[in-house]
Amino acid sequence: MKEYEREAHVDGVDAKVIKATRADMVNTVNKYVSMKKEVTVRAAARDELLAGPSQPPPKRDEGARRPQPSCARLSSCPASQPARVLPTEP
Numbered sequence: 027m028k029e030y031e032r033e034a035h036v037d038g039v040d041a042k043v044i045k046a047t048r049a050d051m052v053n054t055v056n057k058y059v060s061m062k063k064e065v066t067v068r069a070a071a072r073d074e075l076l077a078g079p080s081q082p083p084p085k086r087d088e089g090a091r092r093p094q095p096s097c098a099r100l101s102s103c104p105a106s107q108p109a110r111v112l113p114t115e116p
Contacts, residue, residue, distance in 0.1 A: 027051050 027050055034044045 030051070031044055031048065034047070
């Protein structure tokens with residue numbers, strides 16, 4: 027950009043034209059930088075997906091019993107109590 031400005035001043039280009047051209051060059055560079063950042067973010071996300079999980083899921087023993095609901099393990103749980111028989115009147 028500086029080289030363009032030097033050449034333009036030497037060639038006698040109007041200051042408004044130089045300013046407009048410089049603004050266009052700055053916009054072009056800024057677009058390039060934002061595109062490069064976007065590509066970098068996408069590449070990082072892709073690499074993370076391709077890497078897979080950081081740890082494999084734990085293996086489950088196929089013969090293992092499933093845990094009982096927490097209520098059934100408590101002695102105070104109504105589901106774990108035997109059915110009550112109400113006394114009948116004679």
